[in-house]
Amino acid sequence: MERGWCTMSTVTTSGSSLAKAPTARGWAWLTAIYVGVAMVAIAWPILTNVHHVWVVYSMLLALTASLALVLAIRYPLAATALGGASWAMTAVLASATAAPWPWPVPTMITHLFTVILLALVHGWRWGAAAWGTGAAISLIAVMVVGPGNNHTANAIACAAVGAGVLAAASGLGLLVRSRHDLAEERSARVEESERRGELQERNRIAQELHDVVAHSMSVISVQATTAPFRITGMPPETKDEFDSIAHSSRTALTEMRSLLAILRGDDEADLAPQPGLDDVVELVESSRSSGTPIELSIAPTDVPDVPPATGLTAYRVVQEAVSNALRHAPGAHVSVRIRAAATLDIEVVNGPAEREPGASAGAGLGLKGIRDxxxxxxxxxVIGPTPDDGFAVRASLPIE
Structure with a gap:
């Protein structure tokens, strides 16, 4: 079981949930310190004046008993050992006067609070260990002095009161733990219900995308592929245009299916390889088929290997920036520059539009995706307009 302050941890069968609740742990510290200080102030003069213990020994006995009480919050073994030593030395040094013996009243109170804290914070076994240590000390003290006097009754009373306190503290600890476990179980059920609802919603969205977008892309691919065979006398450049449309639609369809598999949470889905920096040339060539003049410059020509995540991001930046230029500035000259040095610098700049963009020019969500x-x-x-009414996307990616 974790001993840390405010730590929510797994509890053993003997542990108590007070060890897991920050508020309860705070009250335990406050109780231990308050009772410890009070008992030092009370036990010191009683041991000195009533039980005739030397004043230095009285202070040491009071301090060690109170320290054991404070240690009970985090260190049960040290608290039990130190408390046992303090209680035993108190029985040895305190004179068997008419006052309660072998334990003076302040020592008995400190002992009971130690048992309570150990049982609540660390479980009934540690509380029983502290109580058993105190009961054994009382028994040995009575055997040394001899039975048949008031001290025997005092020792029996101390042991009986300690047993009752142990039982009450252990029962309270089990009750708090059961309530805490019940609350955790309810919370787990709520989280599971939320996860199930989220998965259902993702599956619904994936199904909608499959039924609408994927179906439309499949139709485009089939029509573009079969167009040269259905239309006679098609010029070669038109046939090449249809081939490019078919290729782009198949690529988009493949990526769409990969995204749908991820959206559904299908861990065993056969996902296509993700594009990287090496695929930028093919991307630009495909975009040129739309009739837009695109200039590509990559330096050095043998770009060093970059991490897959960096290569994928570079590809998506170029892809979205070029698509953005095609949508918002049809006919404009587009320049794509990639420089690899300490960082991978990407610049996509387009000039002013040659004609008005179409009605569905987009909502800027792709640029937000680039930023993210x-x-x-x-x-x-850096994304924004240029002085000549064009638009620029400049990104710098870490290579290592």
Whole structure:
């Protein structure tokens, strides 16, 4: 069981949930310190004046008994050992006067609070260990002095009161623990219900995407693939255009299916390899087929290997920036520059639009995705218009 303050941990069968509740642990500390200080102030003069213990010994006995009480919060073994030593020395040094013996009243109170705290915080076994230590000390003291006097009755009373306190503290600890376990079980059920609802919602969204988007992309792919065979006399450049459309739709369909598998939480899904920096050239070539002039510059030409996450992010930045230029600035010249040095620097700049963009020009969510991807890797990104009414996306990604 974890001993840390405010730590929520797993409890053994003998542990108590007070050890897991920060509020209860705070009250335990407050009780231990308050009772400990009070008992030092009370036990010291009683041991000195009533039981005729030397004043220095009285202070040491009072301090060690109270210290054992405070240690009971976090160190049950040390508390039991130190408390036992203090209680035994008190029985040895305190004179068997008419006052309660072998334990003076302040020592008995400190002992009972130690048993309570050990049983509540660490379980009934530690409380029983402290009580058994005290009962054994009382028995040995009575045997040394001899039975048949008031001290025997005092020792029996001390042991009986300690047993009652132990039983009450142990019962309270079990009650608190059972309530805490019940609350944890309810919380776990609520979390499980929320996870199940979230999974159902994700499956619903995945199904909608499959039924609408994936189906439409499949239709586009089939129509673009079969168009050269259905339409006679098609020029070669038109056939190439349809081939490019078919290829782009198949690529989009493959990525869509991969995303659907992730959305459904299918761990065993056959996911396609993620694109990387090496695929940027093919991406730009595919985008050029739309008729947009795109200039690509990569330096050095043999870009060093980058982590997969960096390569994927670089690809998505170029992909979204180029798509953004095609949507918002149709016909504009687009420049893509990639520089690899200490960082991987990406710049996609487009000029002013040659004609008005279409009605569905987008809502800017793709640019937000660029920011999120780059910042997730610890990179920097600047997105905004240029002085010549164009638009620029500049990102810097860490290579290592």
């Amino acid at each position: 991807r780059v910042r997730a890797l610890g990179g920097d990104v």
